[in-house]
Amino acid sequence: MKIPCCSAVKQVDPEVFAAIRGELLRQQNKLELIASENFVSSAVLEATGSVLTNKYAEGYPGRRYYGGCEYADVVEQLAIDRAKEIFGAEHANVQPHSGSQANTAVFLAALDPGDRILGLDLNHGGHLTHGMKINISGKFFESHSYHVSPKDCQVDFDVLRSKAKKVRPKLLIAGGSAYPRALDFTAYREIADEVGALLMVDAAHIAGIVAAGLHMNPVPYSDFVTSTTHKTLCGPRGGLILCKKKHAKAVDSAVFPGTQGGPLMHIIAAKAVAFKEAMQADFVDYQKRVLANAAALADGFLSRGVDVVSGGTDTHLLLLDLRKSGITGLELQNRLDQVNITCNKNTIPFETESPRITSGVRLGTPALTSRGFNTQDMDLIAGLIADAIHDYDAKKDRITREVATLCERYPLYADL
Ligand SMILES: Cc1ncc(COP(=O)(O)O)c(C=O)c1O
Numbered sequence: 468m469k470i471p472c473c474s475a476v477k478q479v480d481p482e483v484f485a486a487i488r489g490e491l492l493r494q495q496n497k498l499e500l501i502a503s504e505n506f507v508s509s510a511v512l513e514a515t516g517s518v519l520t521n522k523y524a525e526g527y528p529g530r531r532y533y534g535g536c537e538y539a540d541v542v543e544q545l546a547i548d549r550a551k552e553i554f555g556a557e558h559a560n561v562q563p564h565s566g567s568q569a570n571t572a573v574f575l576a577a578l579d580p581g582d583r584i585l586g587l588d589l590n591h592g593g594h595l596t597h598g599m600k601i602n603i604s605g606k607f608f609e610s611h612s613y614h615v616s617p618k619d620c621q622v623d624f625d626v627l628r629s630k631a632k633k634v635r636p637k638l639l640i641a642g643g644s645a646y647p648r649a650l651d652f653t654a655y656r657e658i659a660d661e662v663g664a665l666l667m668v669d670a671a672h673i674a675g676i677v678a679a680g681l682h683m684n685p686v687p688y689s690d691f692v693t694s695t696t697h698k699t700l701c702g703p704r705g706g707l708i709l710c711k712k713k714h715a716k717a718v719d720s721a722v723f724p725g726t727q728g729g730p731l732m733h734i735i736a737a738k739a740v741a742f743k744e745a746m747q748a749d750f751v752d753y754q755k756r757v758l759a760n761a762a763a764l765a766d767g768f769l770s771r772g773v774d775v776v777s778g779g780t781d782t783h784l785l786l787l788d789l790r791k792s793g794i795t796g797l798e799l800q801n802r803l804d805q806v807n808i809t810c811n812k813n814t815i816p817f818e819t820e821s822p823r824i825t826s827g828v829r830l831g832t833p834a835l836t837s838r839g840f841n842t843q844d845m846d847l848i849a850g851l852i853a854d855a856i857h858d859y860d861a862k863k864d865r866i867t868r869e870v871a872t873l874c875e876r877y878p879l880y881a882d883l
Contacts, residue, residue, distance in 0.1 A: 473883075495879045497807040498848065498870055502784035502831020503644070503672065503698050506838065506879060507737075508744060514737035515703045522732045527719060542736040549742035553678045554686045556709035561738050562722050562730040563706030566671045566695035570596040571603060573691045573708060576721035577638055577665050580607050585636035585664070587622070588612035590814040592646030592786075594669060611636065615646075615816050620777040622646075624654040631662045641685070642669035645813050645829050649781040652688040667691040673782055674707075675699025675833070678745045679754035682782070690714060699757065699783055699833050701750075702741030705734045753836065757783045760832035763842035767849025773856060776815050776827065784831040788815050792856050796825030802855045803828075806866040807874075808848075838877040847873070 477484040494506070507515070524539035525532040528547070531539070543561060550559035563569035578584070584604065586597030591614045595602045598610025611634045616623040631639060639662075641655045652668060659666040668685035674694040676682040685692050692709040696702035710718050723730070744750060758781075765779045768787060776786035789799060796812030803810055814820075815827035830852075832845070840848075851869055854862040 491880065491883055496871070496874050497809050498873065499834035500808060500810040500830045500832075500848075501834070502829050503695075504831075505698060505701055505833045507697075507701060507703060507741070509880075509882075510740050510744070511701070511703055511737045514740045515733055517733050517736060519732040519736050523729045524732055525723060525729045527723075539730075539732045539735075542732065542739050543730070546735050546739035546742060549739060549746065550707060550709065553742060553745055554684060554692070554709050556686050556692070557712040558710050558715035558718070560708040560710075560718050560722050561705075561735055562727060563693075563708060564727060564731060564734075565704065566594075566669070566693065566706045567596050568722075568726060569693040569695075569706035569708050570594075570667075570669060572718065572721040572726050573667050573693055573710075574604060574608065574638070575725045576714060576717040577667070577691065578608055581609060582637040583609045583611060583634055584638045584640060585611045585613060585631060585634050586640035587643045587646065588614050590818045591615045591620075591816045592643040593640075594642075594644045594671070597640045597643070597669065615777075617817060620816050621648050622650070624651070624658065627654075628658050628661065631658050631664065635662055636664045638667055639664040640667050640669060641689075642671065642673070644672060645784065645786055646672075647780040647782055647785050648777055649682055650685075652683055652685045656688040665690040667693065669693050671695040672698055672784065675701060675745065675750075676754050676758065676782060679751040681751070681754050681758060691718070696738050696741060699754070700741060700745060701753075701833075701837070703734050703737035705731070705738055707738070756841070757832050757836045759842050760836050760840060760845045761785060763845035764830060764832060764849050767846040768853065771849065771853040773849075773853050783833050784829060786813060786815055787828045787830065787852075788826065789828065789856070790815075790819075790826050794856055795820060796827050797823065799828050799852075799856060802859050802863075803852065806851070806855060806863055807870045808852065808855075808866075835877075838879050840873075840877060844873060 523533045524536045528540040528544045546561040547559045587593030598605045613627045613630045639659045666689045668689045694707045696705045761780045761783050765775050765785045774788040776788050800812040812825040813827045813829035814825050851866045
């Protein structure tokens with residue numbers, strides 16, 4: 468496979484071509500440990516670069532505001548049907564351009580300005596669209612946060628229940644960006660029912676694990692489930708909303724015309740392809756390896772004296788707590804960048820540093836698992852990162868060499 472229109476880009480715009488080429492080499496020659504990133508299949512990449520980018524298709528299959536939508540209808544209906552089947556959902560909207568757009572659309576569907584929402588605090592693993600004060604979710608709604616327990620850094624449902632009883636939110640939000648533990652959606656549902664709230668689960672990070680049946684499925688317990696399609700779900704960058712039939716009309720009109728115009732049909736085609744891939748038996752095997760790799764990575768740190776928030780992980784991601792290592796998240800992110808390991812600094816629960824500095828680093832295994840890395844490799848990588856924490860100046864050249872060897876062992880997009 469070739470990068471779509473790569474040779475034409477080279478001819479028309481050498482500067483952009485050089486950047487695309489540079490990005491390909493970066494992905495091939497560095498270890499990608501950002502928990503929210505992945506490498507799509509050649510089929511998803513092709514669909515993303517297809518002629519469907521040319522098509523306006525405002526509306527929904529069979530109900531469009533433009534002519535010539537017969538093929539747009541085919542791909543969108545395929546994506547909808549597959550999303551419903553994978554997650555057992557009554558209704559799916561595959562048009563949100565991103566996870567944030569999906570969340571905003573649910574807010575528009577479920578809330579009036581000024582209504583109360585209750586989501587997991589950003590520093591405790593939540594997402595900025597769950598009520599951060601400068602996000603639309605915190606500006607247009609009265610946002611409140613719940614926190615993880617200082618005991619084990621996990622959601623304490625008794626504490627959440629009393630907070631929910633005090634706040635009486637119209638929408639309770641579960642899920643987050645840096646929460647490494649499995650979530651119990653029955654407990655969320657019970658609390659939502661007790662306080663008369665709607666329940667939205669943001670499954671952006673865990674969607675692929677759910678699709679493989681390896682994490683509790685939020686769909687039966689929630690009014691709305693939102694997701695990105697580009698993380699564990701292995702699709703193109705984009706968003707997804709699943710909901711009960713009774714919310715279908717409100718969700719569809721909140722996406723279009725409520726918060727978006729024309730859908731990105733090339734992306735929706737790529738979502739359909741990714742969903743088909745997620746329905747294959749080898750997808751379950753892939754997700755099992757993602758989880759085993761994350762567990763091995765966490766064990767690798769713990770055995771080398773590096774703290775892991777909550778003592779480990781049940782998912783694809785983990786958070787290093789660097790407080791006792793004498794290094795900040797920013798410093799470790801910078802050191803790792805220099806030895807070709809890519810990650811992001813991240814606040815940790817009960818953080819004392821600013822979000823630009825942080826005491827933590829978030830790591831995830833979806834991307835390296837897509838390249839073929841196994842649990843032994845994860846132990847090796849934990850060792851390299853522990854060396855970067857404890858003995859960087861002496862070890863950085865050796866770490867860089869070992870990273871290069873690993874990247875060579877697991878080629879990525881070799882035919883591009
Ligand atoms: C839990 C969660 N929700 C929503 C989003 C937003 O997705 P996007 O970046 O596609 O807007 C993210 C992104 O990382 C996320 O982790």
